[in-house]
């Protein structure tokens with residue numbers, strides 16, 4: 721897909737109010753690997769992207785803290801079933817709270833194969849992929865910048881976990897995968913390292 725033709729989806733503004741307290745979400749959070757076949761809504765996708773890397777301040781500061789506000793993380797969404805948008809690979813743009821389609825087609829099975837055939841990645845509605853571009857932080861912080869990027873992915877992933885619980889959905893951290901295959905599937909450049917996959921779906925009752 722050429723850059724000129726890339727579809728851009730402006731997401732619905734996220735809500736900053738919810739029915740569940742942070743304490744209740746912390747108490748209820750569990751790794752969930754079984755999902756039903758229902759699609760996610762665009763509203764839910766909007767909340768999930770915002771929870772991970774959304775902008776919450778006029779200076780561009782985000783939901784998750786970042787060392788020196790250098791933001792080494794990238795966020796991709798691999799869509800299988802979402803109302804209103806087709807299967808494909810999308811990149812989240814914090815500025816403008818939008819998704820840019822970077823590849824067509826349902827890549828969940830390929831991603832599952834790259835993750836030691838973990839079936840939750842095939843069965844989910846979407847997979848959130850967090851990656852790091854270390855160059856954004858090592859210039860200022862040297863090798864310690866790599867550690868900072870790894871801390872930051874944990875912060876962003878926990879934000880996703882808590883938002884998932886508050887939406888009544890399920891997710892799990894998936895850290896076991898082949899880096900290069902995931903890079904190929906997502907069309908990542910070689911200096912972008914995938915760090916975690918988070919399949920998300922409606923919890924099976």
Ligand SMILES: Cc1cc2nc3c(=O)[nH]c(=O)nc-3n(C[C@H](O)[C@H](O)[C@H](O)COP(=O)(O)O)c2cc1C
Pocket residue numbers: 749750751752753838892893894895896
């Ligand atoms: C860094 C990290 C990597 C993980 N990788 C996987 C994984 O590849 N597959 C999986 O099913 N669960 C994975 N998990 C989830 C753990 O198995 C889960 O958090 C643990 O069993 C505790 O259960 P809980 O999350 O419900 O409290 C991972 C968790 C973390 C923090």
